[in-house]
Amino acid sequence: MTAPAARRSLPILREGTSAYLKVDPDGFRAYVRDNKQRALTPRLMSAREAVERFVADGDYLAYECNYLMRGPNELVHEIIRQEKKQLWAAGKFTYVDVALLVDAGCVSRADCGFFLSSPPIDRALREGRLEVFEYSNVIMTTRLQAGAMGIPFLPVRSFGGTDGFDHSGAKLITDPYTGDPITIVPALNPDVAIIHVHQADVYGNARVFGTGISDVESALASRKVIISAEEIIETDDIRAKPGATSIPYYAVDAVVHSPHGSYPGTCPGYYGSDPEVVFEIFRAIMTDQVQAYLDKWVRPFATFAEMLNERVGAAKLEAMTAREVAKDGYSA
Amino acid sequence: MTAPAARRSLPILREGTSAYLKVDPDGFRAYVRDNKQRALTPRLMSAREAVERFVADGDYLAYECNYLMRGPNELVHEIIRQEKKQLWAAGKFTYVDVALLVDAGCVSRADCGFFLSSPPIDRALREGRLEVFEYSNVIMTTRLQAGAMGIPFLPVRSFGGTDGFDHSGAKLITDPYTGDPITIVPALNPDVAIIHVHQADVYGNARVFGTGISDVESALASRKVIISAEEIIETDDIRAKPGATSIPYYAVDAVVHSPHGSYPGTCPGYYGSDPEVVFEIFRAIMTDQVQAYLDKWVRPFATFAEMLNERVGAAKLEAMTAREVAKDGYSA
Amino acid sequence: MTRAEAFSEREVAMCTVAHLVENGRTYWAAGGGTPLYSVLLGQKLYAPDAQYITEDGVVAPEPLLPFEPMMTMVASRAVHHALLWGTMNSAGLHAQLGHMDYGVLNTLQVDQHGNINSTFLGEYGGSGRRFGGPGGADTIAACCWRTILITDQERRKFVKEVDFISSPGFLDGTPGARERAGLPRDTGPWRVVTPWAMYDYEDRRLRLMARVPWVTVDEILAECEWKPLIAPEVQVIEPPTEEELHLLRTELDVRGQTTDAAGSWITWDGEKYVRA
Amino acid sequence: MTRAEAFSEREVAMCTVAHLVENGRTYWAAGGGTPLYSVLLGQKLYAPDAQYITEDGVVAPEPLLPFEPMMTMVASRAVHHALLWGTMNSAGLHAQLGHMDYGVLNTLQVDQHGNINSTFLGEYGGSGRRFGGPGGADTIAACCWRTILITDQERRKFVKEVDFISSPGFLDGTPGARERAGLPRDTGPWRVVTPWAMYDYEDRRLRLMARVPWVTVDEILAECEWKPLIAPEVQVIEPPTEEELHLLRTELDVRGQTTDAAGSWITWDGEKYVRA
Helix, strand or coil, X not given: CCCCXXXXXXXXXXXXXXXXXXXXXXXXXXXXXXXXXXXXXXXXXXXXXXXXXXXXXXXEEXXXXXXXXXXXXXXXXXXXXXXXXXXEEEECCCCCHHHHHHHCCCEEEEEXXXXXXXXXXXXXXXXXXXXXXXXXXXXXXXXXXXXXXXXXXXXXXCCCCCHHHHCCCCXXXXXXXXXXXXXXXXXXXXXXXXXXXXXXXXXXXXXXXXXXXXXXXXXXXXXXXXXXXXXXXXXXXXXXXXXXXXXXXXHCCEEEECCCCCCCCEECCCECCCHHHHHHHHHHHHCCCHHHXXXXXXXXXXXXXHHHHHHHCHHHHXXXXXXXXXXXXXXX | CCCCECCCEEEEEEXXXXXXXXXXXXXXXXXXXXXXXXXXXXXXXXXXXXXXXXXXXXXXXXXXXXXXXXXXXXXHHXXXXXXXXXXXXXXXXXXXXXXXXXXXXXXXXXXXXXXXXXXXXXXXXXXXXXXXXXXXXXXXXXXXXHHHHCCCEEEECCXXXXXXXXXXXXXXXXXXXXXXXEEEEECCCCCEEEEEEEEECCCCCEECCCCCCXXXXXXXXXXXXXXXXXXXXXXXXXXXXXXXXCECHHHCCEEEECCXXXXXXXXXXXXXXXXXXXXXXXXXXXXXXXXXXXXXXXXXXXXXXHHHHHHHCHHHHHHHHHXXXXXXXXXX | CCECCXXXXXXXXXXXXXXXXCCCCEEEECCXXXXXXXXXXXXXXXXXXXXXXXXXXXXXXXXXXXXXXXXXXXXXXHHCCCCEECCHHHHHHHHHCCCCCEEEEECCEEECCCCEECCEECCCCCCCEECCCCCCHHXXXXXXXXXXXXXCCCHHHEECCCCCCCECCCCCCCCCHHHHCCCCCCCEEEEEEXXXXXXXXXXXXXXXXXXXXXXXXHHHHHCCCCCCEEEEEEEECCCCEHHHHHHHHHHHCCCCCCCCCCCCEEEECCCCEEEC | CCECCEEEXXXXXXXXXXXXXXXXXXXXXXXXXXXXXXHHHHHHHCCCCCEEECCCCEECCCCCCCCECCECCCCHHHHCCCCEXXXXXXXXXXXXXXXXXXXXXXXXXXXXXXXXXCCEECCCCCCCEECCCCCCHHHHHHHCCEEEEECCXXXXXXXXXXXXXXXXXXXXXXXXXXXXXXXXXXXXXXXXXXXXXXXXXXXXXXXXXXXXXXXXXXXXXXXXXXXXXXXXXXXXXXXCEHHHHHHHHHHHCCXXXXXXXXXXXXXXXXXXXEEC
């Protein structure tokens, strides 16, 4: 080892000044070592049990896609039902979700990529019940990607020069290779991720068909991972097409069988959305009637299946499935 | 924009001192803008034309997998036949390939992850015809990943403390997020990548079945990309299963139809290797008889197909196909 | 092409952007709605080999039209028969690599240097009003070679300095400001399109370059809180055609979610177009 | 289990490593050959829920045995019926995240602090001899929680300081040396296994902890250029059983490529094992 001693240093040209989830790759590794199951032990459980065991008050929560499109909606309902508190939400590529969770009393901090500006958000900000930190959709998924790589930060070619940068955890440094300024953003390792997928086995080997935002990155970056799946399939089926596996079992803590789990949204290739109920949630948020929505769709039911059964009905669910006609590509 | 002026700087704790391919993300972007075809124009051509047009003397060359396993062997033969000079090879997860290309007079520099130490390498080093720079397999694919992300470097949790580090382009800096030392490695954007795949359409939308080293990263990181494919399929087939596409057309400059293009190696799921010829190349290298190998297998033939036809024969190729019995998962 | 008898202002803006769409170029359309419809309109009528990419990493789909309500991304009809299904990260990375020629965005507020606000009106953190945030627009505005912005022609939308830079234009307008902030070289705002006008940039400052026939330059300037530069010769924008409107109304924005959202209607009175 | 009558030294090393394989743990096996056969042997006989990962990102395959010659990775029989097919980068990243419990390597040369040389014998750049380079071993030695090294018991392989650190052990042996070099916390060398002996580490220094019955401690030390520490009680390693050898020879290393490569044969003379 004869390299010369360092003579140089890299100036930090600019730094965002907002709070961000602590960056701790070694702490994450130690958590993985001590808590993640590398054994092939079944981890199938109910949504209730999964949320009780793996979502704690104060957790940083990542969810994949959003309430209207392959959202983990059974798990979102269960978080609301269990009245989790002080969650910090990864508000990337989200729409109604942040407002819903804020008004339900679950979320008090949000990293913003995009979410629907609306009366519940405005009230919460005014009343000091919500803090927002500024990013963008891609910067948030980049942070998750860094988290999924086990590294403390990633360089990016966007975000520099924005006011979001100043209200974030980003830094502008001098790239030691080119001498040019380069933005770096802190890795994000959420405490818990909730992810809805098309298929999974009981160990958590999971398949997503179609596009996504950052399903794989969220699963690998998060300390605790709950997968909800439309279908539970045999591990032999997983093994027959290993190229179709998106998420490996060792990243996953709980698997929930959740047919129609994205209702009222779509699970692409499996079923379309329920447009009138999609519009109902949108309208509830824009008219500040989230509590009424929760009293109708979430709180009266012990489980999501009970809600689907009593409030939606088999005929409507079948119609949503029939309406999903663009099916090419949604299979292993 | 009211963030405080920078007060801090990050010491560079240690730096490798060897030459590495220039890091220039903006130059790469400009090359892409001016040269890559975003139009859906067919780019199917012969191996000869592809190598004539897209491999230049002095280029940094990435190849995916190796001579024995889904190697782009028709393209390797063509590079040897056209007597390309002064190439700089990305010697990751390679075996006989570097020795073959060095002794053929094509390669004079190599970044080492792993390659077979052998008399042709020893002679070339002794005679000053070869320079080697030290990395590891994963560090090389990490560098390609940085190149495929359009960023100048990536942090890694390995490589620090090794003597390879000192003979590389790596740097040890202070992570501004944790305060701990972190290694960063320079992005690699090869001049040209040659990649053998199972299926591609005439535009370069390509599918790899099974595992790989860094097929996608190489394709996205490289200025010029030649794909050789076992099968040319219809674009309608690509569109029927968009989740099966590994490499998008806009990264690809040339598509070569190359059935049995990995001979004498295996193309997993399609055909097994030809063990006696695999052993022949191994023995040729270890006994310093590469020229005899080239005079038998490469130089007498105008094309790879001619070699397959005259020197291997249909019966043997069919037997290789028949011997490939582990077929689960090798389809879209 | 047939003269159209009546159309909305939002339809004018989409048709104007459609005319900018070029064969053989890639378009990264922010979210869904106006940007996506504009690119699809241009592709289907004028530039069949223009390709588009969405925030969820869909490369060159052949969407099954019409879209489901609110579902211009991720949903199966929207991503139908793409060449590749990726993720938000793959879309962002391909843009960082320089594969995206044009970014198409809509926004709340734009300033003299093309900076975009979609986060906050008023002093940030104060008593102003919060909006949705940049979404994908920040990366599009940073990494595509040229950015096309769609907005309405309203005073409060054209300002000297935006209250909050959500997505970067030319920042403070000095040469190299983007590069000093770490953004890729030679990128930036290219056009702003409203129902009344089209703007380009001269020395990184917004410049009025074209107007629709039924609006004067003075009327446009009256709807700019901060006055742009004016090109020596302000060109006249072609009004929408019946063919364009038919496609827009029957296949793209079939429910009028986008086109009904704002603005007046324009009608042909036999001699000229008039604004209702 | 049945006493084996005859086996090779390399077989002894593989069976010794197989005994270390634990249920519910992940093993990243470098390349193919000895490390992979050892893990498979342990999994098939003693730890059915041990899982392994390869450099090409294969998670927990059920390989179709026997392998093709030289094809213990990438080839279809080797990756058969895995739970996930990844890439070299995905394998590296999962290791960086802490999912890999054990790394299993073989090597050319190891020193008192567990540093590994597979690059160069002699002064680097001088007249010495070049070898293949670290391959995947550098990442395995850096990122798995515990590293198991397989090598031969030869003087020149056990040295005070390796000529070139290809893959990191405890570096200079001081507390925190790995962390100061940017490597993940609490990782490092755990065992070295040779056909004669097994070593662990005390205060980051190599320590002889066990020997095979037919070799004495003095004989082992004679085959170490740099003498390791010696445990207060040097244990005796169980010799291979017929069951282990049967599996090794009929399903794993069927062509004897690995086991024939080096070392003497050991036979049972009716009372004890003797080295030929």
